[in-house]
Amino acid sequence: MKPAIRAILIWAVLGGAIAVPMAVAMTSPLLAWRDPIYIGAGVAGVVALALILVQPLLAGGYLPGLPLRRGRHVHRWTGSLLVAAVVAHVAGLWLTSPPDVIDALLFTSPTPFSAWGVVAMWALFAAALLAGLRWPLRIRPRFWRLGHSALVAVVVLGSVAHAMLVEGTMGTASKAVLCVLALMATAKALIDLRAWVLVRRLRS
Amino acid sequence: MIPHPITRRRLLVAGAATAGAALVTGGSGLFAPARAQGVAPTPTMRGGSNNYRPGAPIVDRIGGGGFWMTGRVRRAGDGAPLQGVRIQIWAHTTEGHERDPHSHGATLTGADGVFRLEMPQIVPAFGQPHGHLAYDGDGEPFQTVFLRPVMPRASDTTLHADFVLQPA
Numbered sequence: 001m002k003p004a005i006r007a008i009l010i011w012a013v014l015g016g017a018i019a020v021p022m023a024v025a026m027t028s029p030l031l032a033w034r035d036p037i038y039i040g041a042g043v044a045g046v047v048a049l050a051l052i053l054v055q056p057l058l059a060g061g062y063l064p065g066l067p068l069r070r071g072r073h074v075h076r077w078t079g080s081l082l083v084a085a086v087v088a089h090v091a092g093l094w095l096t097s098p099p100d101v102i103d104a105l106l107f108t109s110p111t112p113f114s115a116w117g118v119v120a121m122w123a124l125f126a127a128a129l130l131a132g133l134r135w136p137l138r139i140r141p142r143f144w145r146l147g148h149s150a151l152v153a154v155v156v157l158g159s160v161a162h163a164m165l166v167e168g169t170m171g172t173a174s175k176a177v178l179c180v181l182a183l184m185a186t187a188k189a190l191i192d193l194r195a196w197v198l199v200r201r202l203r204s
Numbered sequence: 205m206i207p208h209p210i211t212r213r214r215l216l217v218a219g220a221a222t223a224g225a226a227l228v229t230g231g232s233g234l235f236a237p238a239r240a241q242g243v244a245p246t247p248t249m250r251g252g253s254n255n256y257r258p259g260a261p262i263v264d265r266i267g268g269g270g271f272w273m274t275g276r277v278r279r280a281g282d283g284a285p286l287q288g289v290r291i292q293i294w295a296h297t298t299e300g301h302e303r304d305p306h307s308h309g310a311t312l313t314g315a316d317g318v319f320r321l322e323m324p325q326i327v328p329a330f331g332q333p334h335g336h337l338a339y340d341g342d343g344e345p346f347q348t349v350f351l352r353p354v355m356p357r358a359s360d361t362t363l364h365a366d367f368v369l370q371p372a
Contacts, residue, residue, distance in 0.1 A: 030327060030328060032298075033296070033297070033298050033299075033327050034301075035301065038301070093330070096301065097254065097301070097302060097330060099251070099254035099255060100251065100255075100330050103250070103251050103254065108250060110249060110250035110251040110252075110352055111251075111330065111331050114331075165331070166331040167328045167331055167332055167358065168328065168331060
């Protein structure tokens, strides 16, 4: 396949995988019975799930036009965006129904998906914190690689379980496709980068 | 008169009837000790009290209606139906969020312990289509119970929740 066609295909699949569930969520009948803050909280959750698919693609340098070095650069920015999206998601839900969010954060919620979401959230914060402190604290490459990889694996698994169990605004089919792609992209990136190898051998 | 030979179907029907009878008698034997202990009180459900508003008024209907919340209130132990018990009901509906005062209303049980309150259609919120019910034991003869039943399908137009109350 010609590189140009391949590039267009990859971007088109990624765009579709994100745009379709987003469109379904934005046209959900449930929105008619939600106030703007609750709607915003839901959208922030969908954006976060979309970014969870984008992150491993950037980290692995799989996106045409964004090879490893440039991909990693964008990965840091989208990572910050992902943290912001999750904060907006939780904050919006908190404003909508404080006791439900407190239950979730304390792991006393009646809904099983809450715990998955909260575990994924803390793992995400830890992964981002590790990335932010990597250079200031001169964290050793072997610890950084293993730590960040293990944490993001928890983020992806927790988020997928969270999203699939929620009866929300996203369509089941488009949500499932987005989740499967996120799992596949994460697995490919971790395998390709040999995330479990303690010494960093990759030069980009 | 046509004779009745033992056909396969006849044999199966007879067998099923015998098995059913055995199950019923066996079952009642199994549950006898539980009955002796009496009807167990309903425990409060996780998240049941979320967005509760103490003292929500007794209403004929919450909002425009179209959805029915039903249930029965009985006494722990002997299982006697309790009349005149105040049950508060609230949910995220087509007419408001759980925290909105107009999403709340209370009703009283009849002589048979049954309550029935019409309310707007419950819609999925916080990941599940669910309702909330409360028996507030503050200054009352029974202990407080909060319930949070989940609808099997979001399209359901009724939801049922029973209370068995423990004397305070």
